[in-house]
Amino acid sequence: MNDVHIGSLTRVEIRIDDLTSQDIIDLLRGHLAEMRSVTPREESVHALDLDALRRPQVTVWSAREDGRIAGCGAIKRLDARHGEIKSMRTAATHRRRGVAALLLRHMTAEAARAGMTRLSLETGAEDFFEPARRLYLAHGFEYCEPFGDYRPDPLSVFMTRRIA
Secondary structure (H helix, E strand, O other), rough: OEEEEEOOOOEEEEEOOOOOOHHHHHHHHHHHHHHHHHHHHHHOOOOOOHHOOOOOOEEEEEEEOOOEEEEHHHEEEEEOOOOEEEEEEEOOOOOOHHHHHHHHHHHHHHHHHHOEEEEEEEEEOHHHHHHHHHHHHHHOOOOOOOOOOOOOOOOOOEEEOOOO
C-alpha cells in the first residue's frame, strides 16, 4: 500500500488488486473495449483481458482516491529480471491529475524490489497513444525493438528502461 499526495489528488492509495470489485472490472473492460475501438486491426490489440490479468505471472495495482477507483496498472513477469507494463489506465474522473505517473513510479519501485532490472512495454503507434508515449519517455523509457513474443507491427511502439 502507498498513500501519497500529488497534484490535485488529495489522498491516493495504491495496492495490489484481486480484480473482484466491480469498479476495477468495469475500468479494465472499458480499457479493452477502447483499445479495440481505436486500433485498426484486432491482432494489433495487446491489452490483456481479466482472465489474463489474473494469471500468476501478472500483478495488478489499483489506485484509489477516497475509495474511488482512480486508475490501475499491471506488470507481467517475462522472466526473473524482465517485466512488461500492462493495462495502464486512468479513470475518466481522474485524467490529467497525475494518476498514471504515480502508478508508474510505484510499479517501477515494486518491480525493482522484486528483483527485476528491466521494464518494457508495448503501446500504440497512432496519435491516440501520444500521451502514453510522452508519459513513458518522461519516466526514462526509450524506444526499442519488439521484445518477448512480440513481432514488428506498424501499429505498435515498443519501449524499455533499466531499473534498480
